[in-house]
Amino acid sequence: MTEDNVQRFVIGDVEVLRVVEWQGPFATARQLVPDCGPEVWKEHEEQLVPGHWEPGGDLAVSALQTWVVRSAGRTVLVDTGVGRDRERPGNPLFHRRQGDLPGRLRQAGVDPGDVDLVVNTHIHADHVGWNTYDADGEWAPVFPGARYLLPAADDHYFGPEGGYGGGVRVDDRLLYEDSIAPVHRAGQAVVWDGAHRIDEHLVLESAPGHTPGSSVLRVESRGERAVFVGDMLHSPVQILRPECNSCFCLDPLQAAETRRRVLERAAGERALVVPAHFGGAGAVEVRKDRGEFTLHRWAA
Template sequence: MNSESRQGGRSIVLGDVEVVRAVEWQGPFGPARDLVPGAGPEVWKENERWLAPEHWRPDDDSAWMALQTWVLRSGGRTVLVDTGVGNGRERPSSPNFHHRQGDFLGALARAGVRPEDVDVVVNTHLHADHVGWNTHDAGGEWTPTFPNAQYLIPAADDFHYGPGNGYAGGLRDDDRLMYEDSIAPVHRAGQAVLWEGSHRIDEHLTLESAPGHTPGSSVLRLASRGDRAVFVGDLVHSPVQIAAPACNSCFCLDAEQAVSSRRRILGRAAAEAELVVPAHFGGAGALEVRQEGGGFTLGRWAAFGTA
């Protein structure tokens, strides 16, 4: 991988695309075995050497994660991959997200990005921690944060979490709240573009469906002058899922489909030397993977440094 570091380890260049990391939050998310229920204590212990301390704290069994947005400068345009939790949201079922206040726009500014500079927003899927900064509170009304951007939203998730499906069947009020404050205003502004199957953004960037975590979960592939990366959203929440790809997170809606997508995307990443860029990894944030038997092992970490 031919990459160069910039901005004190927060940026790398892949071919003709610059990738910048903008971190909204990083810290303990909750018990590790609640996050990935299928990974028993022995799995975490066997992999402690590379899980601790940046991804797992053995003393209290806490999973450490990041909320972050990946900023891509490609073909003269600025693309955001996921937009975090947002400020001031009603998320009663999600204590980590409820009424959160943070400096995400400051993090973008430090990456050299103003809201009006953003051309494309990619929501890899419609969970509250991936769409929150789609909008902001403008005098009591939720309004798109990025006024000049096209928002690329998986059609399957838009239906699943939208009113036509009773906001994901009405099982969690958080899903209705998320759609109403972070997705519906983008539709009303005429900035939403629904896609399915695949969607080419430009000569370097292509979206592809990878369902399971949610019906519309997707990955963004980057290919430029021999360099490759895949932004996998919540295909993996913790590096433990690379060692144990059959283990889903507690948030995956279709367990069998999620495992199939994970194996397929990681297998291709290993075969094609794609840098794997998840939404929630702390530490260096992104890494290469290698095929090993029926599973995978960790390769080189990216040059982002710790967030």
């Protein structure tokens, strides 16, 4: 760590910065990963404490963070957190939150005006919030020179054509209107489907289940690999038990299938797995031992 909220590592010629806005207990382990029984957390306590679990209160530890990827001369952000002053009545932790991602980015040496691309791995409140800011009563893009890469299936599902997520949660309409629609109006949105190559090192791929358009960002440079998996994983217990979904997965069966597929490839390629919300070191290399996935080595 060079600062309390910034971590740096490299994947070949690609530089990665982890910019943390918040880290701490998020929910009970049972609430966050209801499919995973207490015996799993207890069995792996040594690997989960303190960065991912507080056993005294059975609390899962999470982080709210943005990943900065510098590749081929461009600056790419992976997810943008909750934002500031958002109406999120369905989530007290996010409701009217007073965050400052632009300030954190500047501390890390990243000016918002220098960001070339913003990747929203999926359209959930804690991944799109700093897409925009309140500019005298109108929502405007925070990153004026950036293209915003949006997965087509999520843009449809959470947008007006999909009834704002089918109207199940009021927050889905609010987040689309304040964090996604303004990017479209500004002409900065790029909607992609299936796969989207960014440059010679970076490619986006669909990984549905958590949401219809959930995606992963693959990095490959000089024989080294990483995969940014968004909310495919909320806790390391889901690596150890890939059949276990978080409480936020919209299609549990598909989410579990996608998780296992992505982890299989990561283990085979010895890729660093970079989830959106892991506490602790934030990213981990996955291996397979006697048919089971293991936590091999955490990011430096």
